[in-house]
Amino acid sequence: MAYCYYRWRRVLLCLCMPCILLALLIIYIALMVCFNMTSTTSSILGALDTHFIAPGSFRNDGNAPIPTNTFWALQPNKDALWNQLQRLIDRQYNPILRSHSTVGARKSSVVNDTSEGSHFSLSRVSSQMADFEKLPNHVRDFVRYMHQREYPVLREPTRSCEKGGRAEGNPQTPLLLLAIKSQEENFANRQAIRQTWGQTGWVLGKRGKGGLVQRVFLLGKNRAKAALNVLPLLELESQQYQDILQWGFHDSFFNLTLKDVLFWDWFSHFCPHTQFVFKGDDDVLVQTPALLDYLQEQMSQARGIRGLRSLIVGDVIGAASPIRDESLKYFIPGSLYKGLYPAYAGGGGVLYSGLLARRLNQVSRRVHLFPIDDVYVGMCLQRLNVNPIHHPAFLTFDFSKKEAEQPCRYHSILVVHKRSPAQITQIWMDLMATKSQCSNATLRVEESDGKGVTTKSAIKY
Template sequence: MARCHCRLRRVLICVCTPCIILALLCVYVTVMVFTTLNNTATPGAGGQVYTRDTAHFVAPGTCNNESFAPYPKTFWGFHTHKDAFWNQLQLSIDRSFNPILRPKSFKRGHETSTFYGSLLRQSFSEVKDMNSTSKKFKNLPQQIQDFVNHMHKRDYPILHQPVGVCGAGAKVEKKPPLLLLAIKTTELNFKNRQAIRKTWGQAGWIAGRKRNSSSAEESGGYVRRVFLLGKEDPEELGVDVSKLIQMESEQYGDILQWDFKDTFFNLTLKDVLFWSWFSRFCHQTQFVFKGDDDVFVNIPNMITFLEDQLKMPQANKTMKEFMVGEVIGAAIPSRANQSKYFIPDSFYKGLYPMYAGGGGVVYSGLLAKRLHIISKRVHLFPIDDVYVGMCMVRLNAYPVHHPAFLTFDFPGKEERETCAYHRILLVHKRSPKQVVSLWATVKNTQTQCWSVPLRDGNRQKSKPKPTVPQ
């Protein structure tokens, strides 16, 4: 009997020992993999350390928790769109940050602008030198080819910028600026800039608008202003306007101009370079309004709206991903040759991410700094607001839709209502003459339309009755 027990024990030891060792090995490997994936914090500008969702690699379909952003199935579908030029470029970048594919070279915390620039150029060379891609590149439209030839470059010198401040503002500010107006314009659009300066784009202390409130609390905030410009080609234009821009910059102190050709596809450059400039000079600014120079903004409404956001529960947490505008979801690239938004499928395949219309959008200063960091790892895209949406996806952040942002104008006959412009935050498009006229109209009807609420998307058929404040 004793011999049987001895033999049985030996058999169990021989069978179980390898299983136990194999199980321990699996546990060890699992722990090491998760440790590698979790150690991915990136230091932000100014020494601030952002959370892990600032910049990270996530393999498609591997994570669904709040700390990581899985790739949408219809966005950047590299496995099904390997023949699209932009998709290939971005795939090359993502592979460089994959800790599984490149565990030895994956070291966080030491990346610099030079490192990212080198990585962009390297991926660009790798993809462009591929035989299949090289042949298709020659068949791309000329405007796309021009964009591709410069899309890896982001180190353009600044020609003019506000001196020592985050845009033109009040000489003495008693508290940090609430809002920076960053307005995309061109050298020739002087009338647009002047209309904005005289109306909704005035810098300094701007009073907000409190509806149905008897509180004596002062509502308002400090506003700063900057115009974002590239450079016109003097040969194409037939005249050199650089001296006029210099005089305008000296007089108003609100010109931020870079030495790159100002084209529609280069609007993305304005975003990327602006985020870099903002991160250096606008440490305390709480919000950014980025819009075109042909929009009308109800700035008192905007001030009050932003003040209300700061009073929301857990505002400190939500500000890191705060972006509001007219949100466009499930958009597809335009394949119409005559459209200025034309993107051939040989350049990009897949749906566009959710994005806020570029005519006018508001986001937090903290988000602007995070966009600056993540944009270094996303190849430029010809459509600027789509590119911002791409960067937002990488931050696991999404813009919020608000019906008071009318980047596609008023619906139906709503504009004819007396208080229509008191119900909005923004409307697009308006000429300089219209902007000046609308500003005067809003001022003249302020008392009559005092208590009219912002558009909420659920309007009743009957017109709201304007009331006079008590």
């Protein structure tokens, strides 16, 4: 019996030993392969394509690059001041980092909060910006007061935008509100606009029925003693035309953003059902009848104003870099802001829907003020996931040399920038005089030829 037991044990050992050794060899090989793959990941990524495709994707023309840096900034306190301040606000509203109840609780205008979570105290500004004392005075003034956005209203129209009620579609509800940024002493600019493209009431389109137009000029306050001489004239102007909306902040280039923010709030209270807003400078010329035709066409295509809740049109600038040249008025120091600007519509004039104006009013409460007003609007649009639409009829600079020779050139634009009051008056008279001659004029449009080359062509509006 014992002899049989030992005999079978030797047989089992002979059969199992090769299997055990083979299994160990396989495990060893697998471990070595895994080790080599881990140690050569960087070289493999460098040799392969630098993009990956998400599972289930059927297209590979928009692949995201493989990240090479950390997702979160390791030292956020080393970033520019505006970026630090905005990061705090964005994280408070981030649904991943904050619960829904927490986000809802923060909707009480966090940007006006004086706590450490919303903005740095003035005593810490110089510690956050190493070059603070070396910056120009207007930059330092902005940084000192960038958290302040509540200012008294000095003058405002006594008439509401919507005389006949506030229901959408009411014939007394304006189709278009012209909101024009001006300054106290710019009497000639405002008067030229009132007599030409800024006329109020029912304005006929070039081809369509037109619509009801209202007007308001947006002003700050001039600190200069010389400005005291204009105050009596400004008061008479305000009483006669009822189109002056003025706040008690210093009117400067870096404070133009305040005109947007305060206007959106005023608009939401007094013109909430106005369908469209044109916001521009007082040195632009607008071909208002053609603009009304364009709006009627857009509403027809969208089947009503509700389909245009995100409409914003202008001369769109994308991926622009901050200007670091201190001699220019657009100068933004690296200690204040880092990164590219979001897409924004510039050039002195932009058109957007009234629904979007009310949404901008809401989202602006959680976006820190930025010195350049057009860029700030782009920052707000970015958080609303709204993309501005580029239209070549919003002429930022001037006509090309070839276009300047065409007699009907001003019939081909909706907005043109940098025109004096005398030029605005003369151009408007020419537009009226050549109306029949240029009846077939078409708006400026840019089209791609499919080879990356942009060309101009014409379409009827």
